Amino acid sequence: MEQEKNYDFYSIEKKWQNKWYSEKTYSIEDIPLNNVNGENKQKFYCLEMFPYPSGRIHMGHVRNYSIGDAIARYKRLRGCYVLHPIGFDSFGLPAENAAIKNNTNPKEWTLKNIETMEVQLKKLGLSYDWDRKIITSDSSYYKWEQLFFVQMYKKGLAYKKLSRVNWCESCYTTLANEQVENGKCWRCGNEITIKNMDQWFFKITDYAEELLSELDNLNGWPEKVKLMQKNWIGKSEGLSLFFKIVYDSDDKNDKAEEKNVRTATNKLSAKEKNKINTENHLASAKTLESTEMNAETMHLEIFTTRPDTIFGATYLAISPLHPLAKNLLKTENAKIKTEELIRKSLISKELSEKEGIFTGSYAINPFNKQKLPIYIANFVLMDYGTGAIMSVPAHDERDFEFAKKYNIKIVQVIKNSNKKTSPNFNEDNEDNEDDGQELANPFLGDGLLINSSTFTGLTSEEAKKAISLEAEKRGIGKRVINYRLKDWGISRQRYWGCPIPIVYCEKCGTVPLNEKALPLELPENVTFTGKGESPLAKLESFINTCCPICGGKAKRETDTMDTFVESSWYYAKYTTKSRSSSFEQSPFDKKAADYWLPVDQYVGGVEHAVMHLLYARFFIKILRDLGYLNVNEPFKNLLTQGMVVKDGSKMSKSKGNVVDPDDLINKYGSDTVRLFSLFAAPPEKDLEWNDKGVEGSYRFIIKIYKMVVLYEHEHYLTNIEKKEQTKFKELKELPLSPITDKNFFKETNIELKKINNELNVIIKKSETEMEGRFHFNTVISSCMELVNKIYEYNKNKNQNDLNKSGAYLLKHILNSILMILYPFIPHICSECFEILGGDKNIEYAGWPEIIETGYKIDTCNIAVQINGKLRSQITANIDSEQEDILNLSLEDEKIKKKISDISSVKKSIYVKNKLINIII
């Protein structure tokens, strides 16, 4: 008998999975028919980051999807209408690399992997609506992406430009800035080099301000991720300022010059100028040829966030790639050195030491008319601000370091207004304010202006404003906002990605495909060499085409899109069932998208904190502005889970510490694997994998199963009298809804009532955990405690405890534990729920309700401290007054030893029902 009742996870899990998938338990309609059935369910969109189909699922997936599934299942128990979809992010390099290595077809390789992983995911028993599956490499998906591209192109949100881009020599493709980590490729770790290439960009910078300011509204996001995005966007406010360049024998009238600048600034916005600068240098940087002299070349535009330090500027520094570099260089020697700096900065962005060259030219500080030397300096970035800076060594670390190295004057113009609050303040400087003696360290903080003409005496803050206004008034500067964020470079010189729907016509130039002509299918008859350019670039049948406008000869764009584009909008696609896609005019039903979005809970790894999560936020704004939906942010709440590690480091083949989920599922069943991955650590922390720990989770599941079977065994299978059997049959038919009649529990065993009281605490605690803190490990451990107590009870109980109300209460407790644990271990809980006579699937049973049995604990344990140290514990009536507790404490043996005389008690502090601290 006992043998037959062993926990057969294989059959149990198979049974329930078959039921779920054949009955489509988790498939839902796009928009619920609210109120039709008298229901008015709240919607809940639960989403985990979809996987790249690399071949097999790994522990990271198991953890990610166990977390998401726990939330989705919990929300269903609470009566929500839950959208919980899954798909595959199936464009990407591994497919292509596999093609090169094993001579396979990327599409076949990918589809085979998807098939395998789908089986694996189903084996985990995840509650997905598989009817909504997305495969991004399918043209039914990417055709919409091409449509977005065309529409973005028409609005100027997608554009092509020649630019310095990050190139990975191992992946043979370019990378976006976000995809470069410490100068290395985010995928393969190869050193990045810089190339000049024609590239497609998405104008994410147009949305910089919105992307930044909306972060404040994302209350459900971890602060850490918001901060990372904020830093990445890198907003800074400052002044762009023109310095007149003094070429040979240059002595023009200043007033006339300012007029000249004013016309120049009016003609071009700072942004446009920026663009010109960037493009110019690319065309000419290598040759160092001078450009023609005009208002543009007569002035140097710099950007500073510290206009208040203008009087302390002692030199200007420009990037080696600055378009004016060649105009400014006076000697052959300087030109040669500059060529060297250019060469270096084109190879890598890494910088070992600050290097610079004096150009031989000077510029005039518009505020004090001082002649400042212009340097070419390798630490000045061409692609930030204007590529030129005013250097104030007294108040900037980098300028200071450079000035020291090249013996340039250092002039202090800010002094500390409050010595104590600024740690940077250098005592020695105080007396030397006026004699220009050099500082030992730059003073970086805000303070009071000195040596600054009419601005002397102002605070930094006042001076920033006053000096900026003055510059604007004189037409020599403009207050500007700069962002660190660059436009998103989406061109990839690879095959396995979404083709960019653009052709280049000899007559009409760059032309987007007609929207009706989409999709532009990725050709399949390609050969992979793994060398040089993309296979598409060599495929004549693909390249040669006709112009959509004039019908003449044209060539196709051969770059494909960054695969982060697909993952930027998939969550929106899920909102509409794919069955309607055959006749759809739009990627998704606007009503459905507006109903479901934003995603209520998004779960995924922190590694996507800037890349994917920023792109997705950008893209939903694009979709909004293209009229596809009416939502501002894609993800309302975000949970970033930690990595799964083993022996202290990330699982990897090279370290040989990989654990295959399949092996574990075969050995213990998926409930065990899921339980351990939720129990071993709170979700946001790294999870240390421990094979022995898994066995502990397995034991716990067996314990639950046995407990339920034992209950059944006692009530139906033992040789109790027939009369008794009928009695318990009645019991089986008792409603699940709680019995409110407290008289019913009059005869109930007190231990059971105690357990019920504890259950009630756990129900409440679980609710708060499941609603946002997500520390599943504590919910599970509470249940373990309760299960242990039930075992304890079972061990000690006697025959009389098996009365009707006791049996009912025990059943209620068991059912409640099953419901609380169901989101984590759905198979075994479904099975046990059925064994206990649940007439519906547990997913429709709702959340456990609290039963008051009329039993209230009337005593409590009070900790007794003397001078803050725990000395004893006493049992007292609940809600006792301080005086009673004090007296009771003084009667305690241990306390008596310490306090013989009540008069020595100075005072006592009492925390009701918890603790008393006696001060002597």
Added chain:
RNA sequence: GCGAAAGUGGCGGAAUUGGUAUACGCACUGGACUUAGAAUCCAGCGGAGUAAUCCAUGGGGGUUCAAGUCCCCCCUUUCGCACCA
């Protein structure tokens, strides 16, 4: 260098609001069952001490009747950014 988070038994971790630190699990030790092992069950398990007690939440100060929790300084680790003017 800048920014952020974290540091609790042999290990993963609990203590959500300042109120009995070490819940729960793993490992370990002893015992029962067994020819033996596995499994299971029972008992123990922060350190020192026979005990009374004392010491323990990275280290040092502080606030408080009371600090893992709050404040200041320092150390270590992890993550992010790295010349962004």
